[in-house]
Amino acid sequence: MPEPMLIERLMPDYDATRIEHRVVPAVPEEVWRAVREADFVRTAEEQAAVRYLFGARSAAERLVSSVRGRRAPERQEPDSMRLADMPRHGEWVLLGENPPEEIAFGAIGRFWAGETRWLTLDADTFGTFAEPGLARIACNFSLRPYGLTQTLLSYEARTKGTDEASSAAFMRYWRPLAPFIGSVMRAQLRMVEREVASDG
16 A cells, blocks of 8 residues: 655645646656755746736735734745755745655745734644644645656645634635646746756
């Protein structure tokens, strides 16, 4: 019987998931290196649709803060975001890897209703975290041989609220935005493919 995937062990139950796939013209070992080395900050820099989505989110947060009479939070965007550099302690953390088949990462926070707040966490506590009012995100890249010289690269993102109210609030946010989130995920898969090409 096959072993469960890392993401299945980390989050067997979830409120929502999105999975995107891409066949990459390289063997899994080469694609694995590209998955770990690709800089996903470049996705927003190079893809107009991704820039628009992130800009719209920031504008919504500023509007909500203004309506509530609060100062909009100033967020320092990272210079780069590579899975090879992702820590086990922080906001987005490495949750596990099984070379060259799967790498998992995630975060915990509140990211709906015009507010984005990420917790600082330890990877070891991700699976048991239960503080109400938040949601956990578990993501992975998984790789499978596709013929002799290609790889089926899959990107999944699962989200689970820490209580019923958070799950309901998240789902109201998720339903209209899921197609746009899918476009971001597909852009990141294309980024991995370009990283493979640059290595070649």
